[in-house]
Amino acid sequence: MSEPILELKEVDVHYGVIQALKKVSLHIDEGETVSLIGSNGAGKSTLLMSIFGQPRASAGQILFRGTDITHKSSHYVASNGVAQAPEGRRVFPDMSVEENLLMGTIPIGTAHADEDMQRMFELFPRLKERRNQRAMTMSGGEQQMLAIARALMSRPKLLLLDEPSLGLAPIVVKQIFQTLRELATTGMTIFLVEQNANHALRLSDRAYVMVTGEIRLSGSGEELLGNQEVRNAYLGGH
Ligand SMILES: Nc1ncnc2c1ncn2[C@@H]1O[C@H](COP(=O)(O)OP(=O)(O)OP(=O)(O)O)[C@@H](O)[C@H]1O
Numbered sequence: 425m426s427e428p429i430l431e432l433k434e435v436d437v438h439y440g441v442i443q444a445l446k447k448v449s450l451h452i453d454e455g456e457t458v459s460l461i462g463s464n465g466a467g468k469s470t471l472l473m474s475i476f477g478q479p480r481a482s483a484g485q486i487l488f489r490g491t492d493i494t495h496k497s498s499h500y501v502a503s504n505g506v507a508q509a510p511e512g513r514r515v516f517p518d519m520s521v522e523e524n525l526l527m528g529t530i531p532i533g534t535a536h537a538d539e540d541m542q543r544m545f546e547l548f549p550r551l552k553e554r555r556n557q558r559a560m561t562m563s564g565g566e567q568q569m570l571a572i573a574r575a576l577m578s579r580p581k582l583l584l585l586d587e588p589s590l591g592l593a594p595i596v597v598k599q600i601f602q603t604l605r606e607l608a609t610t611g612m613t614i615f616l617v618e619q620n621a622n623h624a625l626r627l628s629d630r631a632y633v634m635v636t637g638e639i640r641l642s643g644s645g646e647e648l649l650g651n652q653e654v655r656n657a658y659l660g661g662h
């Protein structure tokens with residue numbers, strides 16, 4: 425069995441007196457696509473951000489490729505191979521597509537920038553058409569693609585995605601998941617947070633279900649798609 429690329433061991437996170445994560449344990453193996461599903465406020469974004477130490481875990485341990493990163497800086501985590509497309513597709517609004525992609529190289533430098541930008545344009549042809557357009561004038565779907573492409577520009581070993589489908593039309597959601605599937609077949613390790621449980625579970629090798637800061641269930645994507653509790657809570661009971 426391969427060693428996990430990411431491992432959380434009994435991680436707690438507090439915001440003041442509020443405990444947002446309660447003894448969260450999970451692992452992601454190299455090359456896997458794993459999703460984390462759960463309702464609003466369950467703690468999904470908190471979990472992703474805690475990998476970068478913002479917020480910091482108040483107990484437990486976070487390991488990346490065997491190294492304890494629980495107390496490392498977000499810069500350390502980013503330059504060692506973790507990239508995130510954060511919730512709300514935060515792009516630099518006044519910058520062009522190309523300039524946004526260049527910002528993604530900050531953790532590793534620009535040595536591979538041209539080559540990697542071409543790769544992003546193959547993965548997201550729409551971004552190529554819009555390479556000189558300012559990000560703020562692009563559609564929500566295009567901005568989401570840009571946020572993912574920018575994260576990939578740091579050549580991550582682990583890609584974290586926080587609700588890439590949020591607020592997008594079904595056809596755009598489908599395109600984004602199609603691209604994630606392509607990315608997964610290139611061997612990229614993906615950790616995906618989603619409220620769109622149906623798409624997420626169908627894409628994923630495995631998934632975790634989070635309820636009020638705790639991992640409630642885990643299993644293969646297929647198992648969870650068939651699980652009655654999951655169907656009732658996240659798939660509209662169908
Ligand atoms: N900066 C903060 N300060 C205080 N409380 C916070 C902060 N960020 C999040 N919380 C609280 O922590 C809990 C988990 O929030 P989090 O954003 O991780 O949930 P989520 O699962 O990502 O929700 P959503 O699906 O709505 O994005 C919530 O109760 C939230 O109000």
Ligand SMILES: [Mg+2]
Pocket residue numbers: 468469470511586
């Ligand atoms: Mg969130």
